[in-house]
Amino acid sequence: MFRAAVRLSVSGARSLTRPQLGLTAPLAQRCYAHGGKLESDEEFDARWVTYFNKADIDAWELRKGMNTLIGYDLVPEPKILEAALRACRRLNDLASAIRILEAVKDKSGPHKKIYPYLIQELRPTLDELGISTPEELGMD
Amino acid sequence: MLATRALSLVGKRAISTSICLRGGHGVAKVDDYNPLPDVQFVTELSAVQKSLKEKEKGSWATLSNEEKIALYRISFKQSFAEMNEGTKEWKSVIAGMFFFIGMTGLVVLWQRKFVYGPVPPTFESEWKEKEVQRMLDMRINPVEGFSAKWDYENKEWKK
Numbered sequence: 592m593f594r595a596a597v598r599l600s601v602s603g604a605r606s607l608t609r610p611q612l613g614l615t616a617p618l619a620q621r622c623y624a625h626g627g628k629l630e631s632d633e634e635f636d637a638r639w640v641t642y643f644n645k646a647d648i649d650a651w652e653l654r655k656g657m658n659t660l661i662g663y664d665l666v667p668e669p670k671i672l673e674a675a676l677r678a679c680r681r682l683n684d685l686a687s688a689i690r691i692l693e694a695v696k697d698k699s700g701p702h703k704k705i706y707p708y709l710i711q712e713l714r715p716t717l718d719e720l721g722i723s724t725p726e727e728l729g730m731d
Numbered sequence: 732m733l734a735t736r737a738l739s740l741v742g743k744r745a746i747s748t749s750i751c752l753r754g755g756h757g758v759a760k761v762d763d764y765n766p767l768p769d770v771q772f773v774t775e776l777s778a779v780q781k782s783l784k785e786k787e788k789g790s791w792a793t794l795s796n797e798e799k800i801a802l803y804r805i806s807f808k809q810s811f812a813e814m815n816e817g818t819k820e821w822k823s824v825i826a827g828m829f830f831f832i833g834m835t836g837l838v839v840l841w842q843r844k845f846v847y848g849p850v851p852p853t854f855e856s857e858w859k860e861k862e863v864q865r866m867l868d869m870r871i872n873p874v875e876g877f878s879a880k881w882d883y884e885n886k887e888w889k890k
Binding site for chain 1: 766788
């Protein structure tokens with residue numbers, strides 16, 4: 592959260608040019624506080640995809656994961672969101688799936704191009720699982 | 732936080748979500764921002780809702796939009812759109828401002844009538860005329876200022 596102040600200003604410029612996700616690339620990644628090595632974007636994404644892909648993920652883990660992920664100063668990559676949506680499916684939780692979509696839209700803040708890009712990337716998954724977007728349900 | 736403590740019966744893990752060390756979550760207001768709160772909104776499901784929950788276990792594509800919205804409403808009190816919308820409070824604020832400015836205006840008018848005494852005689856036009864004449868006679872600021880603007884030949888202000 593403390594890194595957020597620095598990140599937002601730079602990431603803002605990047606995302607205006609094209610929908611860039613995982614906007615933290617140019618700056619320091621996680622775990623500087625522990626003196627460990629930098630984690631790259633790919634490693635970060637892979638870690639989260641693995642987290643949500645756990646076959647027997649439970650509801651608490653889903654909530655905890657999502658809440659933590661939303662707490663970061665970035666908009667998650669479509670592949671992380673796809674894994675999260677599939678986790679919702681395994682947990683028979685449509686409400687959370689819709690909530691996740693709302694949350695990432697909210698997370699994009701003023702960068703309006705991010706959300707449509709995400710939906711476009713997630714469209715196959717949304718259709719496969721039968722998840723409606725908040726817009727389709729008229730909830731915006 | 733209170734709800735979380737009350738729910739410690741449900742699972743000890745529920746508490747640790749709130750007391751997360753990440754320094755952002757779990758602190759009073761920020762708790763509201765967790766997109767997936769611990770407790771679903773409707774805890775006691777009606778029969779209709781229960782059957783809907785059963786239906787949720789099947790393919791979601793078979794659910795109608797109303798059913799999806801109903802499922803959402805079971806879990807969450809407000810959608811993001813509802814949560815983020817502003818209040819109309821600003822209108823009351825502006826109205827209040829104008830009201831008090833108006834009240835102040837009335838007070839000022841009343842003061843002028845009932846509190847302040849009469850204005851000194853030096854403000855009367857007769858007095859003022861004599862004052863101006865005296866100033867011209869004394870040649871007040873004859874170069875750039877007052878008397879410089881007076882035409883002494885024609886006894887009028889310069890055009």
